[in-house]
Amino acid sequence: MSLVERALKKIQESRAGVSPKLDADIAFASRPAAPVGSAAMPESVEAAPAAPTTPARVVHIDREALRAARVLPPPQEERALAHEYRHIKRPLIARALGRMGGTPIPNGHLIMVASALPGDGKTFTCINLAFSMALEKDLSVLLIDGDVAKPQISELLDLRSEPGLLDVLRDDSLDVESVILSTDVPRLSVLPAGQQTDVATELLASARMEAVLRQITARDPNRIVLLDSPPLLATSESRVLASIAGQIVLVVRANQTPQQAVVDALDLIEEGKSIGLVLNQATENVRKGYYDYYGQSASNQD
Numbered sequence: 505m506s507l508v509e510r511a512l513k514k515i516q517e518s519r520a521g522v523s524p525k526l527d528a529d530i531a532f533a534s535r536p537a538a539p540v541g542s543a544a545m546p547e548s549v550e551a552a553p554a555a556p557t558t559p560a561r562v563v564h565i566d567r568e569a570l571r572a573a574r575v576l577p578p579p580q581e582e583r584a585l586a587h588e589y590r591h592i593k594r595p596l597i598a599r600a601l602g603r604m605g606g607t608p609i610p611n612g613h614l615i616m617v618a619s620a621l622p623g624d625g626k627t628f629t630c631i632n633l634a635f636s637m638a639l640e641k642d643l644s645v646l647l648i649d650g651d652v653a654k655p656q657i658s659e660l661l662d663l664r665s666e667p668g669l670l671d672v673l674r675d676d677s678l679d680v681e682s683v684i685l686s687t688d689v690p691r692l693s694v695l696p697a698g699q700q701t702d703v704a705t706e707l708l709a710s711a712r713m714e715a716v717l718r719q720i721t722a723r724d725p726n727r728i729v730l731l732d733s734p735p736l737l738a739t740s741e742s743r744v745l746a747s748i749a750g751q752i753v754l755v756v757r758a759n760q761t762p763q764q765a766v767v768d769a770l771d772l773i774e775e776g777k778s779i780g781l782v783l784n785q786a787t788e789n790v791r792k793g794y795y796d797y798y799g800q801s802a803s804n805q806d
């Protein structure tokens with residue numbers, strides 16, 4: 505077993521019986537080789553035209569640029585990655601909407617993409633998950649750049665100068681819906697980080713943040729909200745975000761994130777929270793090993 509696998513086993517054992525709602529789902533996002541061309545992601549077509557009286561900016565998603573930035577996979581990897589993200593998204597959507605015979609979990613529409621440490625792959629996961637979820641015809645997806653200190657999503661989509669989350673948190677009179685931007689990927693919208701401020705950390709951990717997130721999720725029962733976030737072990741505000749989100753995707757970088765960091769990060773998340781684990785940048789061998797292990801573990805839990 506790898507370090508991560510041992511960590512997961514420990515987590516499952518330590519939480520067994522205490523937190524029956526712990527979802528030890530694990531999914532994989534492998535490492536694409538080199539960026540180039542196109543394939544399985546949603547086509548860039550115009551979103552529904554804005555009403556003539558309210559012209560709104562439609563953000564162009566430049567997939568070539570995202571590939572060049574290594575946030576989308578190269579064409580030869582797209583099919584495999586799309587398959588992996590289907591596995592990742594399905595239980596998340598099911599829990600959010602109460603599908604597959606389940607009851608919707610409280611605030612399950614708000615999904616925080618978290619990790620223990622910097623560089624584990626939160627932003628990569630967030631963006632690829634958003635694209636994958638936006639393929640679902642009966643959903644809409646809102647991607648929030650909640651890593652305001654390092655607003656990678658805003659940067660990648662060229663939205664650094666747009667008003668966004670921080671502006672709404674600073675100004676109570678600003679309606680969050682007014683700063684959400686449509687994109688030219690059908691059903692996908694984005695909330696940029698907004699204008700930087702020295703009190704960004706405090707704003708992110710504020711009661712206003714909680715109110716804004718609740719407002720966003722209450723607005724549309726078919727909207728899934730994906731929140732990119734700062735690393736759990738490095739910042740305090742991400743713990744506040746974790747307490748608000750109904751579901752948490754914890755990204756673990758294969759062969760890199762130390763076991764103790766994964767355990768410590770999970771300890772910061774309250775018991776009973778729905779957690780999915782994504783083993784990111786896993787090689788074929790790691791995946792095979794884990795499936796063998798997890799198959800056993802899952803049957804032990806039943």
Ligand SMILES: Nc1ncnc2c1ncn2[C@@H]1O[C@H](COP(=O)(O)OP(=O)(O)OP(=O)(O)O)[C@@H](O)[C@H]1O
Pocket residue numbers: 533534535536573574575619621622623624625626627628629651654656734735784785
């Ligand atoms: N599955 C993957 N395949 C290939 N490259 C990946 C994958 N996941 C992440 N990366 C690359 O690893 C680097 C770190 O990923 P990313 O920026 O998503 O991490 P992060 O957790 O958001 O980091 P930070 O905490 O600094 O915001 C990036 O260069 C990204 O392109």
Ligand SMILES: [Mg+2]
Pocket residue numbers: 626627628651656732
């Ligand atoms: Mg990031």
